[in-house]
Amino acid sequence: MNLFAHGTGHHEAAWRLPEADPRQTLDIDYYRHLARVAERGLMDSLFVSDAYFGRINKLEATTLLAALSAATERIGLIATVGTTYCEPYHLARQAATLDHISGGRAGWNIVTGSADASSLNFGKAEHPEHSRRYRIAEEFVDAVKRLWDGGIDPALSGGAQPVDGPSGLRPDSGIVGEAGFEGEYYSVKGPFNLPRPPQGYPVLVQAGSSESGRAMGARVAEVVFTAQQTFDAAREFYADLKSRLPAYGRLPEQLVIMPGLCPIVADTEAEARELEAELNEHVNMQDALKRLSSRFEADLSEYPLDGPVPLHKAKLPGEINALRSRQQLLLDMIEEESLTIRQFVRRFANGRGHFAFTGTAVRLADEMEKWFLRGAADGFNIMPQSFPGGLEAFVDKVIPELQNRKLFREAYEGTTLREHLGLAMPVPRYRALR
Amino acid sequence: MSAGGADRKLILTAALDGPDYARCVRQAQIAEQAGFHAVVAPESSDFRLGGNGEPEAALEPFSLLAALSAGTASIGLIAEVHAAYNEPYHIARKLGALDYMSRGRAGCHIAPGPAAAAGNFGRTGEGGPGPRLLEAEAAATEFAEALRLLWDSWEDDALVYDKRAGVQMDEGKVREIDYAGRYYAVKGPLNIARPPQGQPPVLFAVTGARGRSAAAKEADAAVAPLLSTAEAALMRADMRARMVRNGRRAEDLRLLAELCPVVAETNEEARELEHRLRQAFGAASERLIFAGTAAAVADRIEAWFRQEAIDGFHIAPLPRPDLLPAFAAKVVPELRRRGLFRAGGETSTLRSGLGLARPNNVFATLKRRGGSD
Ligand SMILES: Cc1cc2nc3c(=O)[nH]c(=O)nc-3n(C[C@H](O)[C@H](O)[C@H](O)COP(=O)(O)O)c2cc1C
Numbered sequence: 001m002n003l004f005a006h007g008t009g010h011h012e013a014a015w016r017l018p019e020a021d022p023r024q025t026l027d028i029d030y031y032r033h034l035a036r037v038a039e040r041g042l043m044d045s046l047f048v049s050d051a052y053f054g055r056i057n058k059l060e061a062t063t064l065l066a067a068l069s070a071a072t073e074r075i076g077l078i079a080t081v082g083t084t085y086c087e088p089y090h091l092a093r094q095a096a097t098l099d100h101i102s103g104g105r106a107g108w109n110i111v112t113g114s115a116d117a118s119s120l121n122f123g124k125a126e127h128p129e130h131s132r133r134y135r136i137a138e139e140f141v142d143a144v145k146r147l148w149d150g151g152i153d154p155a156l157s158g159g160a161q162p163v164d165g166p167s168g169l170r171p172d173s174g175i176v177g178e179a180g181f182e183g184e185y186y187s188v189k190g191p192f193n194l195p196r197p198p199q200g201y202p203v204l205v206q207a208g209s210s211e212s213g214r215a216m217g218a219r220v221a222e223v224v225f226t227a228q229q230t231f232d233a234a235r236e237f238y239a240d241l242k243s244r245l246p247a248y249g250r251l252p253e254q255l256v257i258m259p260g261l262c263p264i265v266a267d268t269e270a271e272a273r274e275l276e277a278e279l280n281e282h283v284n285m286q287d288a289l290k291r292l293s294s295r296f297e298a299d300l301s302e303y304p305l306d307g308p309v310p311l312h313k314a315k316l317p318g319e320i321n322a323l324r325s326r327q328q329l330l331l332d333m334i335e336e337e338s339l340t341i342r343q344f345v346r347r348f349a350n351g352r353g354h355f356a357f358t359g360t361a362v363r364l365a366d367e368m369e370k371w372f373l374r375g376a377a378d379g380f381n382i383m384p385q386s387f388p389g390g391l392e393a394f395v396d397k398v399i400p401e402l403q404n405r406k407l408f409r410e411a412y413e414g415t416t417l418r419e420h421l422g423l424a425m426p427v428p429r430y431r432a433l434r
Numbered sequence: 435m436s437a438g439g440a441d442r443k444l445i446l447t448a449a450l451d452g453p454d455y456a457r458c459v460r461q462a463q464i465a466e467q468a469g470f471h472a473v474v475a476p477e478s479s480d481f482r483l484g485g486n487g488e489p490e491a492a493l494e495p496f497s498l499l500a501a502l503s504a505g506t507a508s509i510g511l512i513a514e515v516h517a518a519y520n521e522p523y524h525i526a527r528k529l530g531a532l533d534y535m536s537r538g539r540a541g542c543h544i545a546p547g548p549a550a551a552a553g554n555f556g557r558t559g560e561g562g563p564g565p566r567l568l569e570a571e572a573a574a575t576e577f578a579e580a581l582r583l584l585w586d587s588w589e590d591d592a593l594v595y596d597k598r599a600g601v602q603m604d605e606g607k608v609r610e611i612d613y614a615g616r617y618y619a620v621k622g623p624l625n626i627a628r629p630p631q632g633q634p635p636v637l638f639a640v641t642g643a644r645g646r647s648a649a650a651k652e653a654d655a656a657v658a659p660l661l662s663t664a665e666a667a668l669m670r671a672d673m674r675a676r677m678v679r680n681g682r683r684a685e686d687l688r689l690l691a692e693l694c695p696v697v698a699e700t701n702e703e704a705r706e707l708e709h710r711l712r713q714a715f716g717a718a719s720e721r722l723i724f725a726g727t728a729a730a731v732a733d734r735i736e737a738w739f740r741q742e743a744i745d746g747f748h749i750a751p752l753p754r755p756d757l758l759p760a761f762a763a764k765v766v767p768e769l770r771r772r773g774l775f776r777a778g779g780e781t782s783t784l785r786s787g788l789g790l791a792r793p794n795n796v797f798a799t800l801k802r803r804g805g806s807d
Contacts, residue, residue, distance in 0.1 A: 015602065016597045023593070023595065051625065055605070055608050057625065059626065060524075064535070066497035066498070068504075093494040094494045100455055120619075120621035121620050122523060188556070193480060194491055282600070287600070
């Protein structure tokens with residue numbers, strides 16, 4: 001179970017609730033509270049997203065999680081770092097540092113970045129096209145693993161002895177010189193300059209759902225986040241992704257699949273609906289329409305709010321360079337449910353296309369149990385509608401219900417994120433070779 | 435606090451070192467308890483062996499300092515940045531985040547970065563190391579300039595969070611900066627609001643003339659390897675002249691001398707230690723070492739400080755783990771008795787601790803003056 005910490009909540013109007021203080025989203029005490037509540041709920045990890053563009057206001061992911069590592073003891077910390085505008089050597093050091101200071105609780109969410117505008121913040125004329133971004137990402141990950149494998153290995157004693165050779169260092173000296181990654185997009189000479197991370201590699205997380213995204217997930221990811229609207233779609237995704245693993249010599253349990261879940265939970269159905277209605281009241285229609293219009297070749301605000309979504313004006317997933325799989329999901333949802341524009345805006349407002357649930361803890365636990373036992377999920381990426389209230393409700397009402405059903409842990413058993421998730425330590429290549 | 439005058443107080447900063455987090459935590463706590471203005475986390479962009487044959491590496495500075503921000507309350511947190519291998523957008527965001535999380539204690543030390551690391555960042559082969567390394571000082575100057583503009587891409591009051599109207603920000607107060615330099619280009623705006631300090635302080639290391647010219651343009655503080663008070667006086671005079679030529683006020687730059695303090699019970703013991711250290715450093719790297727009893731070290735610090743060429747000292751990584759604690763426990767109280775050092779425990783931003791004003795937002799200032807928006 002992962003907590004996705006995000007602004008004042010995953011409902012786009014959460015900041016307008018009377019109890020919300022949006023200025024807190026730059027305050028470490030606010031995140032510290034969320035992390036502690038999640039840790040009280042025995043959640044596996046806390047995740048933050050990131051981006052390199054936009055008129056948005058947020059804390060950079062690796063810095064935020066490093067600060068949280070000092071305020072938490074058990075919970076895993078998953079930071080997003082993109083592979084299109086960063087350097088493998090830097091990422092290898094950032095994630096290894098987080099893993100060291102947190103005692104083995106780090107994870108890295110590998111993203112290619114969806115916005116064309118990012119390139120201009122790095123002096124690049126254009127954002128690479130979708131499938132090329134994934135080729136770049138795979139190289140980036142390969143280079144980073146090479147670096148971690150070549151880290152100073154405390155298990156090998158003997159001190160550092162420079163010797164002749166390409167790296168100048170002897171593999172059995174406690175420092176493994178190998179790295180030397182040479183690719184089409186990245187070349188990294190190495191060797192790495194920090195001790196090998198406590199987890200071997202920080203846990204590798206990925207969230208691509210398009211064809212290229214799934215292919216990369218199957219090859220390199222240990223956790224996959226995904227947005228799914230229905231149980232059936234989630235089951236299809238789950239089966240597809242797991243079926244790709246043998247081709248890479250991997251077992252099903254080496255990849256944990258976590259669909260997003262946006263829970264609005266209260267003691268009664270009526271109360272939960274009221275919470276949802278209050279949030280929907282606060283949606284700024286104009287802004288929401290402006291944002292959604294970019295997915296259409298039309299300005300949605302020129303159409304009647306209570307009329308059908310002009311599906312024929314929608315851009316096809318293949319025509320856009322960002323979040324392709326999400327576009328498909330939205331189009332399917334609009335078509336299957338014959339949504340009006342107002343309904344579409346509201347459906348999107350809570351969780352941007354992730355599975356949203358409003359109701360009691362018992363009913364939600366039923367739903368989660370179904371997904372978990374019937375091949376749609378190994379766990380969930382929890383995206384509360386508002387913080388801290390929505391998270392507290394989930395931890396205090398839903399987690400105990402899942403524990404009663406023996407579906408969730410009663411206490412942390414391990415100390416590292418790998419242990420929480422039941423993921424084995426990677427064996428460094430040089431040890432495998434000896 | 436002002437740069438001159440009778441109430442002039444020393445500025446002290448210290449380097450963190452090594453890949454061991456627990457050790458860095460101890461160093462930061464010692465420095466904070468002693469009342470230091472800041473700790474500096476070094477960057478390492480490549481693998482290298484130290485004099486003792488052990489790998490010389492540091493944890494990634496921003497992650498390290500973010501973690502330290504949680505366990506400290508008043509000390510400044512300065513991250514070294516290798517400009518040749520970084521992008522202003524990434525660094526401006528990290529400093530912004532660190533500044534918010536530490537409530538105004540973030541800063542950065544911009545260094546060109548070692549040429550030997552080029553291979554770790556794909557800067558080898560045909561293209562060679564590239565202009566960011568070949569023209570390092572000019573690149574560092576641009577880097578700092580881009581950082582300031584990115585921080586200023588949000589006016590201080592851009593976020594309005596008007597719940598009733600459903601409006602989060604005043605879009606007119608968040609701007610693209612369209613920075614297009616010779617070494618860096620960044621369009622902006624940044625995706626974090628202007629940091630609490632406005633612009634977290636920027637330090638440069640100054641050695642040659644080009645380094646001085648860069649610092650005179652962009653630095654809030656400069657760290658220099660100075661060996662004598664005469665050299666310090668020349669450096670200060672030169673820096674003042676350069677700053678005035680750049681249209682800056684001469685007092686808007688703090689000058690710190692790099693120092694290795696060696697404190698022992700007796701002067702003989704200290705000199706013996708100093709001798710061994712100098713041998714270990716080697717003749718090639720001459721350094722400023724003050725060796726002696728606490729009183730003797732304080733005497734030398736006082737003599738340098740009273741001459742008014744420098745504003746304080748930066749304690750570089752020390753070759754022995756006991757030297758920083760000894761300095762903090764013995765020399766700092768002595769400096770305080772002499773009225774040369776602040777009381778300690780002050781909570782302020784790093785900027786105000788250094789006696790520097792919070793800078794105005796350049797874009798807001800332009801707008802007020804009726805300049806183009
Ligand atoms: C839970 C979740 C979190 C994500 N976080 C980020 C993020 O922080 N930054 C980012 O650029 N993309 C993020 N994405 C987008 C994915 O990396 C991916 O681009 C997206 O799911 C579309 O898949 P595709 O690229 O294969 O079409 C996230 C996706 C999901 C489902």
